[in-house]
Amino acid sequence: xxxxxxxxxxxxxxxxxxxxxxxxxxxxxxxxxxxxxxxxxxxxxxxxxxxxxxxxxxxxxxxxxxxxxxxxxxxxxxxxxxxxxxxxxxxxxxxxxxxxxxxxxxxxxxxxxxxxxxxxxxxxxxxxxxxxxxxxxxxxxxxxxxxxxxxxxxxxxxxxxxxxxxxxxxxxxxxxxxxxxxxxxxxxxxxxxxxxxxxxxxxxxxxxxxxxxxxxxxxxxxxxxxxxxxxxxxxxxxxxxxxxxxxxxxxxxxxxxxxxxxxxxxxxxxxxxxxxxxxxxxxxxxxxxxxxxxxxxxxxxxxxxxxx
Numbered sequence: 001x002x003x004x005x006x007x008x009x010x011x012x013x014x015x016x017x018x019x020x021x022x023x024x025x026x027x028x029x030x031x032x033x034x035x036x037x038x039x040x041x042x043x044x045x046x047x048x049x050x051x052x053x054x055x056x057x058x059x060x061x062x063x064x065x066x067x068x069x070x071x072x073x074x075x076x077x078x079x080x081x082x083x084x085x086x087x088x089x090x091x092x093x094x095x096x097x098x099x100x101x102x103x104x105x106x107x108x109x110x111x112x113x114x115x116x117x118x119x120x121x122x123x124x125x126x127x128x129x130x131x132x133x134x135x136x137x138x139x140x141x142x143x144x145x146x147x148x149x150x151x152x153x154x155x156x157x158x159x160x161x162x163x164x165x166x167x168x169x170x171x172x173x174x175x176x177x178x179x180x181x182x183x184x185x186x187x188x189x190x191x192x193x194x195x196x197x198x199x200x201x202x203x204x205x206x207x208x209x210x211x212x213x214x215x216x217x218x219x220x221x222x223x224x225x226x227x228x229x230x231x232x233x234x235x236x237x238x239x240x241x242x243x244x245x246x247x248x249x250x251x252x253x254x255x256x257x258x259x260x261x262x263x264x265x266x267x268x269x270x271x272x273x274x275x276x277x278x279x280x281x282x283x284x285x286x287x288x289x290x291x292x293x294x295x296x297x298x299x300x301x302x303x304x305x306x307x308x
Contacts, residue, residue: 011073011077
């Protein structure tokens with residue numbers, strides 16, 4: 001049976017209702033009214049003769065049939081959009097936009113360089129970047145609000161594919177007046193014991209890894225401040241609140257301005273250096289468009305060249 005475009009639009013509305021868990025947000029995403037979105041879902045239910053959403057619950061839930069229909073609808077909508085893009089790319093190079101969600105600390109300057117390389121390889125393509133809290137990114141990726149995410153200490157999951165991207169060396173950040181700033185050798189993490197320490201908020205993956213690292217090296221620091229982003233941590237260290245452990249690339253500007261000093265961390269025999277792994281994440285099972293695949297290639301190639 002031929003698929004009418006309106007049927008694809010109906011499936012798209014249904015998928016967005018499920019992803020957003022909201023009729024109003026799905027309506028907004030598809031430029032229709034909320035009543036139209038609700039009516040579309042009811043028309044689908046009547047057409048297939050099954051209840052997809054259990055409206056007797058608050059909040060509503062998908063029925064088993066609704067779950068099955070959602071998975072199939074996702075595949076159909078993705079495949080249709082993929083075909084649309086393939087045809088468009090044959091006739092018009094200006095087409096696809098890669099939707100990227102990134103943690104703040106990746107850095108706009110670095111990302112802009114990667115985007116420039118991508119646009120040189122894919123003339124007419126665009127990258128829309130939104131910076132957000134790391135806890136938000138997996139949810140946004142799994143709900144297909146974004147094609148890709150850039151995340152630190154990402155853990156693969158049932159719905160998330162993690163592609164290794166960068167490993168950033170962690171270093172001790174301190175003000176120029178601190179005694180560590182005059183060191184000519186690396187600092188053993190155990191030497192941080194008793195130091196006033198500025199760190200990340202509890203619950204963030206990077207905080208959990210930092211705490212494990214410090215415990216493993218018997219470094220009982222005195223936490224004096226906690227923040228959810230690197231910029232605030234750097235500012236607190238500049239102001240003399242204490243020292244911190246941060247990724248080396250995030251300290252380059254402050255080191256060049258002599259606002260902070262970055263001191264390497266020593267390692268015990270046989271221990272791997274302490275690094276922050278950055279990864280590219282996307283929804284598991286998602287068909288990646290040629291443009292998204294090319295953007296991943298550009299990111300990984302540029303990173304490999306920098307590491308060489």
